[in-house]
Amino acid sequence: MGQTAHVSADVWTSVTTVVSALSLAAWLWLLLAQGFFWRTDVRLPRRAEPDGWPAVCAVVPARDEAAVLAASLPSLLAQDYPGRAEVFLVDDGSTDGTGDLARDLSRRHGGLPLTVASPGEPPAGWTGKLWAVRHGIALAGAREPEYLLLTDADIAHSPDSLRRLVAAARTGGYDVVSQMARLRVESAWERLVVPAFVYFFAQLYPFRRIGRRGTRTAAAAGGCVLLRADAAERARIPDAIRHAVIDDVALARAVKDSGGGVWLGLADGVDSVRPYPRLGDLWRMVSRSAYAQLRHNPLLLAGTVAGLVLVYLVPPAAVAAGVAAGSAATAACGAGAWLVMAGTYLPMLRYYRQPPWLAPLLPFTAFLYLLMTVDSAVQHYRGRGAAWKGRTYTRPGAVPDEG
Structure with a gap:
C-alpha cells in the first residue's frame, strides 16, 4: 500500500508540474503575442488641428x-x-x-x-x-x-x-x-x-x-x-x-x-x-453582460472557466502544491507564471494610481470574475439575465427580427 501511495504521489506531482508549466507557457504567450495588451501607452494622440472643425x-x-x-x-x-x-x-x-x-x-x-x-x-x-x-x-x-x-x-x-x-x-x-x-x-x-x-x-x-x-x-x-x-x-x-x-x-x-x-x-x-x-454593485455591473459576451454559449462558458483557472488560479495553487510536495519544478513554474501575471498588471495599476502590492492579488480578483461569469449564465437561464435599471433583455433571436 505504501508503494501505491508513493506512485500516486509521483503521478500527482507530475500532473501538477505539467499543468503549472502549461500555465507558465500561456503567460509567456500572453506577454509576447497578445498585442502587448498589458501596456497602457495607447492614448489619444496629440494631433495637429485640422484645417476646419466639423459639426x-x-x-x-x-x-x-x-x-x-x-x-x-x-x-x-x-x-x-x-x-x-x-x-x-x-x-x-x-x-x-x-x-x-x-x-x-x-x-x-x-x-x-x-x-x-x-x-x-x-x-x-x-x-x-x-x-x-x-x-x-x-x-x-x-x-x-x-x-x-x-x-x-x-x-x-x-x-x-x-x-x-x-x-x-x-x-x-x-x-x-x-x-x-x-x-x-x-x-x-x-x-x-x-x-x-x-x-x-x-x-x-x-x-x-x-x-x-x-x-x-x-x-x-x-x-x-x-x-x-x-x-x-x-x-x-x-x-x-x-x-x-x-x-x-x-x-x-x-x-x-x-x-x-x-x-x-x-x-x-x-x-x-x-x-x-460595494462588491454587489460591481458584481451586477459585470454579471449583467458577461454571459452575453460569451454569446450565451455553454461551451464558451466552460472554455472560459477552464481558461481562467489555468491562467489565473493555477499559478498560486502550483506554488503551494510544489512547496507542499517538495517539487521545485512545480513551484518554479507556478512562481514564474505568477510573476509574469503580476508584472503585466503593474502598468494598469499605475494608470489607476494604485499601489503595486495589489498586483499579486490578481488571482483572487480573477476568481471573483469567474464567479460573476458563472452567475451571469445562471441568471440568464433563470430568465433574469442582462437585467439593468428595471429592464431584462431577452437573448438575441428570441424576438422577431424587424429587418
Missing part, C-alpha cells in the same frame, strides 16, 4: 441618472470646441427627474445648446440604450453633423475632450475614435476590481490590434465614442445592433466590418463619475 452632435442616453448628472453633464456642455456642436440628452423613461435636472443644469451652466427628448419605451428587439441612441441620432440628423459623439450620462469630459477626439479622427482617418473612460477607484472593492476589469478587457481586445487596419479585432468603450455620421449610416448604426447588450463592441465590429477604421485607447480627461462602492 458635432453629442447624444447622451440617460435612464435614472439624476444622482450623477450634475457631475457629468456640465462638463460636456462646457466643451471648448471651435466648431458647431450641440448636445441631445435622450431621457429613456427615467423616474427620478433626469430630464428636468438636465434642463436645469443647462440653464444654470450655459455652454453648448441642449435638447432633452424622450423616445418612449423601446419596442421588442431593442435595448433601451440603443433605442434612445437611435432617437438621438434621428434628432441630430436635422443638424447634418459630420460626427456624432455617443457618451454616457455618467461621463465627465475635460474641456478639450471633444476637440482632441475630432482632431484624432480627422487627421488619423478613423471612423470611430473611442476612449475607455477612467473608472472611479475610491472604495476598497473598486481598487481591487476596477483596474482588473480594464486589464481583462484589454487582454480580450488588445488596443493595438483594434487600431490596425486589416485586423478583425474590434471594440469600443461605450462611454466615449466619436462616430463619423456617414460611417454610422453605412454600418446601419444603431439598427444593425439594436439587441446588443454589449453595444460598444457591437458598434465597433459593425463599423469595421463595413470597411471603417476604429481606434480605442485609455482615456486622459474622460472619467466615469458613477460609484460602485
Whole structure:
C-alpha cells in the first residue's frame, strides 16, 4: 500500500508540474503575442488641428441618472470646441427627474445648446440604450453633423475632450475614435476590481490590434465614442445592433466590418463619475453582460472557466502544491507564471494610481470574475439575465427580427 501511495504521489506531482508549466507557457504567450495588451501607452494622440472643425452632435442616453448628472453633464456642455456642436440628452423613461435636472443644469451652466427628448419605451428587439441612441441620432440628423459623439450620462469630459477626439479622427482617418473612460477607484472593492476589469478587457481586445487596419479585432468603450455620421449610416448604426447588450463592441465590429477604421485607447480627461462602492454593485455591473459576451454559449462558458483557472488560479495553487510536495519544478513554474501575471498588471495599476502590492492579488480578483461569469449564465437561464435599471433583455433571436 505504501508503494501505491508513493506512485500516486509521483503521478500527482507530475500532473501538477505539467499543468503549472502549461500555465507558465500561456503567460509567456500572453506577454509576447497578445498585442502587448498589458501596456497602457495607447492614448489619444496629440494631433495637429485640422484645417476646419466639423459639426458635432453629442447624444447622451440617460435612464435614472439624476444622482450623477450634475457631475457629468456640465462638463460636456462646457466643451471648448471651435466648431458647431450641440448636445441631445435622450431621457429613456427615467423616474427620478433626469430630464428636468438636465434642463436645469443647462440653464444654470450655459455652454453648448441642449435638447432633452424622450423616445418612449423601446419596442421588442431593442435595448433601451440603443433605442434612445437611435432617437438621438434621428434628432441630430436635422443638424447634418459630420460626427456624432455617443457618451454616457455618467461621463465627465475635460474641456478639450471633444476637440482632441475630432482632431484624432480627422487627421488619423478613423471612423470611430473611442476612449475607455477612467473608472472611479475610491472604495476598497473598486481598487481591487476596477483596474482588473480594464486589464481583462484589454487582454480580450488588445488596443493595438483594434487600431490596425486589416485586423478583425474590434471594440469600443461605450462611454466615449466619436462616430463619423456617414460611417454610422453605412454600418446601419444603431439598427444593425439594436439587441446588443454589449453595444460598444457591437458598434465597433459593425463599423469595421463595413470597411471603417476604429481606434480605442485609455482615456486622459474622460472619467466615469458613477460609484460602485460595494462588491454587489460591481458584481451586477459585470454579471449583467458577461454571459452575453460569451454569446450565451455553454461551451464558451466552460472554455472560459477552464481558461481562467489555468491562467489565473493555477499559478498560486502550483506554488503551494510544489512547496507542499517538495517539487521545485512545480513551484518554479507556478512562481514564474505568477510573476509574469503580476508584472503585466503593474502598468494598469499605475494608470489607476494604485499601489503595486495589489498586483499579486490578481488571482483572487480573477476568481471573483469567474464567479460573476458563472452567475451571469445562471441568471440568464433563470430568465433574469442582462437585467439593468428595471429592464431584462431577452437573448438575441428570441424576438422577431424587424429587418
